[in-house]
Amino acid sequence: MFTGIIETLGKVTTLRKEDSNLHITILSSLSSELKIDQSVAHNGVCLTVIALDDTSYTVTAIDETLQKTNLSLLKEGSPVNLERAMVLGTRLDGHIVQGHVDQTAVCTSVDTRDGSFIFSFEYDAAYNNITIEKGSITIDGTSLTVVNSGKNTFSVAIIPYTFEHTVFNTYKKGSVVNLEFDVIGKYVSKLIALRN
Template identity: 35%
Template sequence: MFTGLVETTGTISKTESAAEGRRLRVETAFATDLAVGKSVAVSGVCLTVERRSDDWFEAFATEETLGRTYLSDLRVGDAVNLERPMPADGRFDGHVVKGTVDATGTVAGIREQAEGVEFVFDVPNSFAGYLVEKGAVAVDGASLTVADYGDRSFTVAAIPETLQLTTFSEKDVSDPVHLEADVLAKYVERRLAVEVAQ
């Protein structure tokens, strides 16, 4: 389990197709804090560390993961957000983020503000129902608060610290983003569906 509090960023230094998926190498000093066989969130996608050195780690993305995300579009030099799982005795901030991407959205607008940047994201219909005002959403693995939403979009405000710690400062309009809904919304949806069916 993750919290959506991105710890640092890394840079894709190598990608290669492999049987039933794709292998990614991420260059980052953060690699010293990782262990082979353990999980790491790469722009919101939970992957397993296969190899590591002091300044890089490698992880494998299956075809199913590639089909749900934009990981197959990553190229050498692209930046990614990184987060380790929350330790059992750790302080819980952010919100519950599983690292299982629900959908891919698109940056629809970027507006500079006095303190930070406002982002507008277009989302598929299947994801829009999980959005509520002031609710939590994970965008590329970062826990953000929904400021406003419409039928096919939502808005968030990224504060300077978020811009500094994540890849959001490098985003452009039309760039893809990974989206993960608050798992609490999914439980509510499931419960209501069961009640309606009874």
């Protein structure tokens, strides 16, 4: 489990294909605190540490993960949002995030408004995922509140701190992002569908 509060940015140093898997090595200030088999969220995708040293570590994304997320678009030098699993018994600053991406979305606009940024996104409605205004959404691992919500569109407002300390500062129209919809909303939606 994660909170969606990004701890730091990492930088991809190496991408190595092995059959249908992709081994991703990341330079990160968290590396010296990690251990083998630990879970870390990468742009919201929970992956297991398989190798590490004091400055970098390696995780593996399987084909299914590459098909459902934006990790297949990473290049050497790409920045990555990083969060370690939450510690039980401490304050939950974001919301409950599983690290399981539901689908991707495309950024449709980036607007500056009175010192903050409004990012709008569009996603494939065929997956039956929904957002609601003032509800939670996780974008590339960042826990956010939905500002405007449509059938397959939504917007979020980003404060300058979040813009500067996450991969949001790299987004432009056409950028592909990972989405994890609110887990409680997904269960409610599924229960309603089963009743009909």
